[in-house]
Structure formats: structure tokens, C-alpha cells
Amino acid sequence: MFRIGFGTDIHRLVAGRPLVLGGVVIESELGADGHSDADVLLHAATDALLGALALGDIGMHFPNDEERWRNAESSIFLRYAVGLMKERGFVVCNIDSTIDLEKPKLRPYVDAMRTNLANVLEIDIHQVSVKAKTGEKVDAVGEQRAIRAQVVIMIEAKGETTDGHR
């Protein structure tokens, strides 16, 4: 039994903040503004996995007005979702993602992001796809005002599933 999930996230780009993507610090003049470390890739991946499980969204589980999540490493959120998935008897089949960012070019960082995602999701790097696109100078991404990530994830039941997840 397979289930699919979709997640998306957007953050404003500002000076004086680090840019963290998939747990990798990117050398950039602008960083992502947000309550946690504002890692759009991990936020979108968390929403995708919660979506595959029909267990709400990241904001339900980790309210962004709670002080304890200030500057939190976003791998915490994805690890939590992985825990919920495993409790219900599922494993990840594969994950595909696209990051929209005008600059810098993300190609040099992609394999490090894939490795981090594979570790958190407890899968092989070959099950993880990270793609990057520019915004072609249009809209918030193209004007360097925002960074966006979109993620789809496929999970598969292994053995007994619980909580009506069939």
C-alpha cells in the first residue's frame, strides 16, 4: 500500500540571516527569514510526509509562535514526522524536490542536501532527488525577495499499519 504526500514552503530573503537548505549552510548574501532556521526544503519535506500520513501540517505540530522553536534546526521537524511514519508502519520509497532560488547556484550543494535528507528519512541517497531552479527574474523568487521549495514523497506500508492507515 502506497501513499503520496506534497509539501510546499516559502520564506522571505533578508540580509543578516543564514541560508540553510536541507541542513546545509549556503554561502549567500541573503538568508531566509523565519522563526526557526527557516530551512524551506526541510519544512516542505516535513509537510509532504505529514501529508502522506494525513496528519495535518508542520504548523499544527510546531506552532511558529512557540519560543522553543526559535532558530530551531529544522531536521527536528522532519525527524518527528519520520517517527510518526514509522509508528504507523511505513517506510519512504522516494522523495523529489525543487528549490526555487534566484541565486546563488545550488548545484555545488545538492549532494550534501541529498545526503542529509537520506539520513533523516532513513533511506539511500539514490532515493532522494533535489533539483534547483531560478525564478527567471520574475515574481518574488526572481526578484530575490523569496525562496520556495516544493516536495513530493511516496511512502509504503511495511507489514502491519495502524490508526486506519491502509
Ligand code: MG
Ligand atoms: Mg517554513
